[in-house]
Amino acid sequence: MFGGTPAKKAKQFWPSAKRLLGLLRPERAGIIVVLAMVLVAVVLNVVAPRVLGRAMDVIFSGVIGRDMPAGMTQEQVIAGLRAQGQDQFADMLSGMTLVPGAGIDFLVLGRLIAIVLCMYLVASLFMWLQGWVLNRIVMRVVAQLRMDVEAKINRLPLNYFDTKQRGDVLSRVTNDVDNIQQALQQAFAQLIMSVLTVLGITVMMFAVSWQLALIALVALPLAGVGAGMIGARSQKLFAAQWKNTGGLNGQIEEAFSGHDLVRVFGREADVLKEFDEKNEALYKASFGAQFVSGMIMPVMNFVSYLSYVGIAVVGGLRVASGAMTLGDATAFIQYSREFTQPLGQMAGMANMLQSGVASAERVFELLDEDEQLPDTATKQLPARMDGHVEFEHVTFSYTPDKPLIEDLSFAARPGETVAIVGPTGAGKTTLVNLVMRFYELNAGRITLDGVDITELSRAELRSKVGMVLQDAWLFGGTIFENIRYGNLAATEEEVIAAAKATYVDRFVHALPEGYDTVIDEEGNNVSAGEKQLITIARAFLANPALLILDEATSSVDTRTELLVQQAMAALRTDRTSFVIAHRLSTIRDADVILVMDEGRIVEQGNHARLLEAQGAYYRLYMSQFAGAADPAS
Template sequence: MSGGQTQEQTPEAGTTETTPKRLPAAGRGGGGPHFNVGMPGEKSMNFLPSAKRLLGRLRPYRAHLMGIVTLAVFSVGFSVIGPKILGMATDLIFSGVVGQQLPPGTTLDQAVAQARAAGNDTFADMLASMDVIPGVGIDFTRLAQVLALALVLFVASSLLSWWQGYLLNDVVQRAILRLRADVEEKLHRLPLPYFDKQPRGELLSRVTNDIDNIAQSLQQTLSQLLSSLLTVVGVLTMMFVISPLLAVIALVAVPLSVVVTKQIAKRSQRQFIAQWQHTGALNGQIEEAFTGHELVKVFGRQREIEATFATKNDELFKASFGAQFISGIIMPSMMFIGNLSYVAIAVVGGLRVASGAMSLGDVQAFIQYSRQFTQPLTQVASMANLLQSGVASAERVFAVLDAQEQSPDPAEPARVTNPHGRVEFEQVSFRYEPDKPLIEDLSLVAEPGHTVAIVGPTGAGKTTLVNLVMRFYELDAGRITLDGVDITTMRRDELRGEIGMVLQDTWLFGGTIRDNIAYGDPGASEEEIVAAAKATFVDRFVRSLPDGYDTVIDEEGSNVSAGEKQLITIARAFLSNPSLLILDEATSSVDTRTEVLLQHAMAALRADRTSFVIAHRLSTIRDADLILVMESGRIVEQGTHSELLAAEGAYHRLYHAQFTQPVAEADGGDAESDVVGASAVTGTLRPRSPVG
């Protein structure tokens, strides 16, 4: 906005963060000093507190979580018992095969004695530990019963696991729903300076990409983490029941796995932080480039934009590749350790079967358990990258939730009972940075029905002055009253409800023209909307559209001209019927004839209302009741148009630059800064200096 918020001298206080110089985004004016600030700085992630806080958001769903844990216990319990049942089936088959090979009619003791007599002590030891009936083959009836029991256990485990996943998905999505709602509400409680510091693409990345990443991480890790931990406990119990010796061998792999995982995770953690920071930076750059696409084309900066994108994209690639590659090493490392454990268990288990210390079914079950034991450990390790990525995103979202909010509204707010729009500044002081004064000891009175014009060079504090009236920023000293009521004692929404504001940069949302006008007063009737449109000359071009007031405006407002968009925003302000009107170069986008008509319409609107008009074209404020000339945050002159011209001060110089200097330029004048101003207003072109 010309003379608007982002053009003023508004660097935030106390920041130490900096980012590379960026092109201004369309719709944000000139891209003030805040625009390049606010990208997340390099810092080590405080993993455990952030993870604990993230899990704390599931606390409202304790009952559901208890149900999930219960289902997981039974699901894992059934799946853990399964291998032991299958081991029994293996023993039945093996016993039947061996028994069929023994002579019928002999006893097991006789068969063992015969084997020892033949010098086959190993076979005799194994036979002595088996439940074998010589001459009898496989008991298929009992085998079928055992296999049926195993099938029932596995089916029950799968159904319970599905039910657990369903409930967990419900809990996670509800938690993310609340998180999105909390972030949305937080954004509405944040002061305007916070948004000055944050590039829009970066903030959007936190609100969308990071929250989606949190949801994905929670969804994938919580279920597997719970099941994996329960599986480890259950499998470990069964392993010690079957063979303490083999269980100890299997446990040797655990500390080795922990050490390997910790070392890899430590290195990948930094990469995940960088990945999401570069994602936010890239989103911000893309948003700016496409929002300001026309400016990029006009100034021929496509190659620079492409180079900037390529640089940021390459940084994101390197960070993402590093994060995924380093964390991806965890899985093969765990599989290698697990295979070493598997080989040791198979060798020792085979020797114990041969010695008769264990049955073949128990060894088979133990091997399955060893796989089940290393698998959840591997899953937990492989989830480390997801968990780190999710917590890194959570920390970025929590940074938004922890941002300092604007001061709360008073518990017992004051109200303007009879609004007229009298505004008084009483020794007001304000600065964006403690060591850089902007407005010092400013006092003025704007009477109801008067038009107060504010002029001065860019950065003089013109828009800052009206932003203070809106309480977008808080005063350092002094006070501002509206109809005798200190604005700090009022609710912000009630204060702003008394004010209508029209900016140079128009804002229209995706909807019909009727909806955009009615934004000023959602309860307005059709007749009131049309009356406001006629008063601001919107009606005359709307009638020429095929769909009239039902014409849908896209989000960028590209299907109406810049002047028509401005007329719609002015109609919106008309409809709100404010007691105080703020116009910030509001007619700069309309043609000269429409501007004259709007001046008449605004004159009617300003009756019994105070109007603050920020203007660069001095022709538009000649009839103002009071003209304030500002320089460096101070009012250096005030008076009517004729009084200020007669004083031959700062206003006289501005006026002279706009309306007289073009003639001097034609006569060979050399006041360069005045010529620039004159050229901007009158369209007079300066001759280009010869090149070379």
């Protein structure tokens, strides 16, 4: 019944559990109502067997008293039995209340049965109500938690996502939040009910017979030791299950994301072999975890049966001696049977709660991550901008021990096209990311039309910048909606004009639905070049003051590239542009070419001047168009 949820061990259980329960603080009025209804239900469920025992006494007393002479008192009957040598029977009758010759009092019996049925009915109603109220509370709390996580994601700096696996971040946002919901929905109320039930049954058992209660409680240490040993072993196996599940999910994600690459290199057999190995490891861990955790209930049931035998024997002797009634004995046996059930539930729910707390800890780690610096937003840019960008002694590094850009200064004058070239890792993309404030500077400053970009809100800054990345990103929607994403206020005519300017219009009409063609989830119903053209059209529609093209034509064929270059040339009029390119043929007409190496600008100038200098740019150019450069050079 329990153990189906893979357990993860929290690093700091109690602080994380306290913080998790703190999420319920805004709903404390509802929680109090839930606790009150659980308490009422538990009290009714616990008292009902005692009332049912009274009904058993009425039946048994009636059956015994029916065969006795009418008109005699109970004391006279007992004295007569002792005179006949039936002391044991007399002792049993001495513990009962009976009327000789009266038989079963069906009026009293019916009243007791009605009371028991009402108690169980009301208890069931309260349990259903508390479940309904708790579900609403948990759903609101989890919905708020998801909103907090979503808001946090949007406040995290870009370097957080650069240093974290995408699958791990997605797991925290989805799987871990769902696990928290499950723990709060099931473990929270069940644990409270189980604890109250155990306390209530314990009180009732001592009220019926303290001797039998001690016999029942002797089984607790045995059950606790057994469950603890098994739980410790299963916890390790569940941890291995989660670890292997993550490894398998990562391998599947990589295999699916790089499916084409796997086929190109003929690695299907290797991928399948790796999958089989990880799947086998997950199977063994899961089987072991479920098998070991499944032993908890059988062990506790075995201990319960031992206790049950002891209670039945001693209880029978006490009934025979008149020390307790048959009804009390049957009620106690029912209590002893119900006593181990909440204990087993507590063991299973504790496992689920621990898993939920561990998930909460992972979510809290995300919520506690350092956020990007808050916007000062002391200034605003004018509606019409010149687009003058200046780097003043800029220093930046991703990690303190690895300097990347040191004391870099240059200016891009209004309307200029600045091309940035250099080997991989030279800092080209980093440079434009700094302009967008995806990262914060270590020293120096960057100004836009004389305004320090740190004095602008990120939204204000980025609203003036259009950016096209090397990896084209399209969302699930129509081509028209994807283009309009650059300016949601754009009219249909403006969207189509942008599409024509970037030559999207020429291939859209070849599609069955035209601009209403829906891009599928993977964007496979348009080519890579067409996807890039759509993203360029999106940037064009935004009509930015500053344009950044990061390998924007890398996925476009040669003919389309020429058309896009013509469109970009028209767009760059009165607009400052940064173009990152590996294919140097695309930036020959740039006003300024910056050649970067290891975070430094080693050369700058136009195409003709840099070729004449026969420096770093010359070597890059010749390696592409005149054969590989001499390694010695």
